[in-house]
Each structure stands twice: as C-alpha cells, then as structure tokens.
Amino acid sequence: MxxxxxxxxxxxxxxxxxxxxxxxLPTDVQAKLKELSAREDKPLAKVVYQSMHDNQEAAARLNRPxxxxxxxxxxxxxxxxxxxxxxxxxxxxxxxxxxxxxxxxxxxxxxxxxxxxxxxxxxxxxxxxxxxxxxxxxxxxxxxxxxxxGGCSLPGAAKVLMPGQGYEGVNQFVFDVITSYGINACPPLLVGIGVSTSVETAARLSKKALFREVSSSNPHPDAAKMEKLLEDGLNKVGIGPQGLGGKASVMGVNIESSARHPSTIGVAVSTGCWAHxxxxxxxxxxxxxxxxxxxxxxx
Ligand code: SF4
The missing domain is CATH 3.30.360 (Dihydrodipicolinate Reductase; domain 2)
Structure with a gap:
C-alpha cells in the first residue's frame, strides 16, 4: 500500500x-461499574451508579461524549x-x-x-x-x-522517597494523594501507581498502569499483593461513587514498576475517573x- x-x-x-x-466506556470499566453498583446497599450510592449507567446509555443513544x-x-x-x-x-x-x-x-x-x-x-x-x-x-x-x-488528572502526584521509607512509604504516599485529592476525580477511581527511580520515570509508569484492565493484577506476586492491599484499604475509606459515600473508593489499583537506583524510591500516582x-x-x-x-x- x-x-x-x-x-x-x-x-x-x-x-x-x-x-x-x-x-x-471500555468493556472492563463498564463491567466493573456494574459489579460495584450491585455491591452497594446505600440508596444514595445506588442512585449515583444508576445515573452513571443512564448517562452512558444517553451518550450512546445521542451519539455524544x-x-x-x-x-x-x-x-x-x-x-x-x-x-x-x-x-x-x-x-x-x-x-x-x-x-x-x-x-x-x-x-x-x-x-x-x-x-x-x-x-x-x-x-x-x-x-x-x-x-x-x-x-x-x-x-x-x-x-x-x-x-x-481535568478532574481525573488533578490528583496526579510524584515524589522521590528516601530508600528507608520502603514500601510503607509508597503506601503512605498513595493514601495521602487519594484521601486528599481523589474526590476531585469523580470516584470510583482507577489508581495507577508507578514505582521507579525518579519522578518522570515513576510518573510515566503510573500513567501506563491506567491502561491495564481494571481487574487485572501485576504478574509479580508481591506487587499483586500490594495492589490488593491498597485496593481494600482505599475502599475501607468509603469515598463511594462521586465521593458521596459507599463501599468502593476505587475500581482498582494497578502498579507498574522498573528496576531502580538503590538510593531512591520514585513513586507516582495517576488517577482515572469512573468515566475512564x-x-x-x-x-x-x-x-x-x-x-x-x-x-x-x-x-
Ligand atoms: S467524569 Fe472524569 S472527565 Fe468527567 S468531570 Fe469527572 S473526572 Fe472529569
């Protein structure tokens, strides 16, 4: 050609x-929203999920974003x-x-x-x-x-931690970011985390983490365990759909990493909103x- x-x-x-x-919305996000909606028992959370569903149907019917x-x-x-x-x-x-x-x-x-x-x-x-x-x-x-x-880019943050801060430091950074700014990004969120050497490498990986399916797991068992622990912990905060309270704060937590300098832990967070x-x-x-x-x- x-x-x-x-x-x-x-x-x-x-x-x-x-x-x-x-x-x-992509197929995995649609399925996850359905799953999270079914898990809710609070009337307000259910109404919010229903409005998200209706919004998607209207967008398709009217051929609009x-x-x-x-x-x-x-x-x-x-x-x-x-x-x-x-x-x-x-x-x-x-x-x-x-x-x-x-x-x-x-x-x-x-x-x-x-x-x-x-x-x-x-x-x-x-x-x-x-x-x-x-x-x-x-x-x-x-x-x-x-x-x-704009809303889902707003919580984005990156930092280089001292090596002694370890995985606990990564955990604390993620929690600080999501509990401070996550509500701006129209939850439930997809949280992308990059762990690397410096801010720009971690930031790029955190964005790439948003391209993995919402219910996927990192192939490394310890990274997958950390994803699950963070997901469960963030859900316990109870941010709920649109920040109005509910069982899920997040659709998922995806971590991407690279080998890194022994003296640094670069960590970054990127977020995707419910309309990911x-x-x-x-x-x-x-x-x-x-x-x-x-x-x-x-x-
Ligand atoms: S749904 Fe996403 S893109 Fe739309 S306003 Fe909320 S955060 Fe922004």
Whole structure:
C-alpha cells in the first residue's frame, strides 16, 4: 500500500476511534461499574451508579461524549520498528485529533501555556500528547487513546522517597494523594501507581498502569499483593461513587514498576475517573485492525 493511501486510511480509522472512545466506556470499566453498583446497599450510592449507567446509555443513544470533559487527548503508541507506516503516525494522529474534534464533536481542551489561549482544535504544542515505545522485531502497531480529563488528572502526584521509607512509604504516599485529592476525580477511581527511580520515570509508569484492565493484577506476586492491599484499604475509606459515600473508593489499583537506583524510591500516582475513557486498537502491517478495549465495537 502506498504511504499516502495508508496515511488516509489510518487517519480515517483513528478519527473514528478517537471519537468512539469519547462516547463509550471500555468493556472492563463498564463491567466493573456494574459489579460495584450491585455491591452497594446505600440508596444514595445506588442512585449515583444508576445515573452513571443512564448517562452512558444517553451518550450512546445521542451519539455524544459520555462526559463533557473529553480531556487533553493522549496517544500511547507501542509500535513495531518494522511497522511500514511508523513515519506517518505522528501526522496521522494529529490530523485524527483535529477531525475527531470537529466530527464527533469533542469539547476544546487545549490551552497554550503562557499565551493562555484555547486553540479551539484540541491540538497545540506537543498536543495531542504522544508517548512512544518501539518494539524491535514487530511489524504491528498498538495505540492506546486516552482522554485525560481535568478532574481525573488533578490528583496526579510524584515524589522521590528516601530508600528507608520502603514500601510503607509508597503506601503512605498513595493514601495521602487519594484521601486528599481523589474526590476531585469523580470516584470510583482507577489508581495507577508507578514505582521507579525518579519522578518522570515513576510518573510515566503510573500513567501506563491506567491502561491495564481494571481487574487485572501485576504478574509479580508481591506487587499483586500490594495492589490488593491498597485496593481494600482505599475502599475501607468509603469515598463511594462521586465521593458521596459507599463501599468502593476505587475500581482498582494497578502498579507498574522498573528496576531502580538503590538510593531512591520514585513513586507516582495517576488517577482515572469512573468515566475512564481509554481505548486500545491494534493494527497489522496491512492496516487490518482489531479493537481490544471495547468488545463488539464497530467504527
Ligand atoms: S473526572 Fe472524569 S467524569 Fe469527572 S468531570 Fe472529569 S472527565 Fe468527567
């Protein structure tokens, strides 16, 4: 396939997929909200979950975003070095953002720093944000679309702990962040935690943790145990849906980590709200694709 034709096809698909992600929650998030709603016995919590459900149905029926804040659009790209259109992707994703903003439509959320002007296009300096992982021997490409809303970005924090603070220090940091600011992010939250050397490596991993399914576990047994302990502990705080009290504060806690410097523990928290709009699409080299995040989705 010629590069120009491929770029057109990719732009077409990514425009539609970006708009789709703004209007439909991923399958795992929908299932988790249903599960948490069934577990509640407080009338107010049940009403809030019902309104979330009704909101989702209305968004699909009216073909409108499921929350007015569709966030700053971010693409996390995991691309094979042999994917034939790797050089086209940056332009494709920028154009897809412009077109999805007009066609979906999506609210304008890109304000240029220092000039303090909304660009009106959801594009701007380094926006849409693109994060790249290159996979050496692959000719496929996986793209996560994420809509980073204001409320759900607000609790984000990172810090480098002294080594002696240990995993207890990580635990305390997460609790401090969620109990201080979590309520701003429209709970129940998906809490992404990065544990690494420095603030930027931990922060990147904490965001990547938000792309794992809400009920998934870290493959390392101790990390999985920590996820479960944090989830149970945060749920005991009883923040509940929209912070109005209830059995669950969180949809889940996902930890991602790297090897780190022996003298530091970098820790970061990123949060996803109940309307956790992320989507994953995977392209083969012939540009056939599969939507992984939304079962049965058709563009
Ligand atoms: S936190 Fe999420 S649900 Fe709440 S306003 Fe922001 S994007 Fe919407």
């Amino acid at each position: 010629e590069k120009q034709e491929a770029a057109q096809r990719l732009t077409e698909v990514m425009t539609k997929f970006t708009g789709y992600v703004g209007k439909h 499921s929350c007015q804040d569709i966030g700053v659009i971010q693409y996390f790209i995991t691309c094979g070095a042999k994917f034939p259109f790797i050089g086209e992707l940056e332009g494709v994703l920028r154009e897809a953002t412009l077109r999805a903003t007009r066609e979906a439509p999506l609210r304008h959320n890109a304000v240029e720093t220092f000039t303090e002007k909304n660009t009106g296009t959801n594009t701007g300096s380094r926006i849409p944000w693109m994060d790249w992982d290159i996979v050496p021997d692959s000719d496929e490409c996986s793209i996560d679309v994420y809509m980073a809303g 709009r992320r989507g994953n699409i995977r392209f083969k080299s012939d540009l056939s694709y599969e939507i992984i995040s939304h079962k049965g989705a058709a563009l």
